[in-house]
Amino acid sequence: MTSSSTSAPANTTGPGGTTLVYGKGSGSQPGHTLRVYADLRCPFCKRVERGLGPVMEKLAEEGRVTLEYQFATFIDDGAGGTGSLCALSAVGAASDVGAATAQRYIRSLFASQPAEDDDAFADTGVLLRLAEEVEGLRGPDFDRKVTEGFYLPWAHRVSAAFESSGVTGTPTVLLDGRPVTVINPMGYAVTPEAFLAELNLD
Template identity: 55%
Template structure:
């Protein structure tokens, strides 16, 4: 199964926004603590600019932290994100926010537990449904998760978070590893 609201070969990229304009490509791993910092600091800005039509969001997900740290939390979380995308764009983005807001320490594989992922879905209006729950519990998007992981591996991107505005890299973290301010982020969109 391939979730709705995806694009690319095999639907390996999750899309948010209706704009026909530029694309903001966001590469992230659900277990990545630096991705959490990016989302917590800039997620609302990403959404607002997408809603205003400045760009469409294209999310490219990785699962390499499962291999690096052991476990399957990135895979299970990505499956749940696929189920959320299948429900709707707004539900996907709100669920992504809920996952990062409640992300366990990267050494703890809490996201490997489907019940934990379902519990976080309670924070997202309109997400909990029998279809969503079955997809999470049964790992229904498992083949898609593998395709998404493979696409990330073939992308040439070496770490997360990595963000491109079109083809141009955009800094989302400062030298200390914390999210840049929304003003610093938006200023970069005006460059070049």
């Protein structure tokens, strides 16, 4: 299997398929859009995923929002390495398996996120091992796409889309284009209650 510069994973949208999509809100009754900007090596993104990831996922599953992920890879430049890019490529392969599966894999990556100066995600063996924690993810097609970097061209496009988005850092969360507070002054995720209150979806 050879990668194509035009290939984009399933469950993506936007020019070049650079946005990962999850949820029922994109159906016949479009609702709110919750857009998450994150870098898979970003420790603050890990805190948001740990504290608010299940909340955002539940909102998407209930059809109250469409959850959109726009990933960045700037920590590769700042800390060195290619871990953000390689992990993002693997997320693309997971998205081909299914939108919900990709969500579980993103959670697995954040849960096992290495230290910011550790480029462990550049190791496909690490990415495959973490995929074992997601039921139904490992298989010949997924493994081959991860090992061969099938979605690396796509990951580069995603990174470029972030750089031109106007967003200057991660984590950033927008509800219908409006910034939502996800990190408190102490540098940790806000509580689910505070998050939901600010969303004010009712």
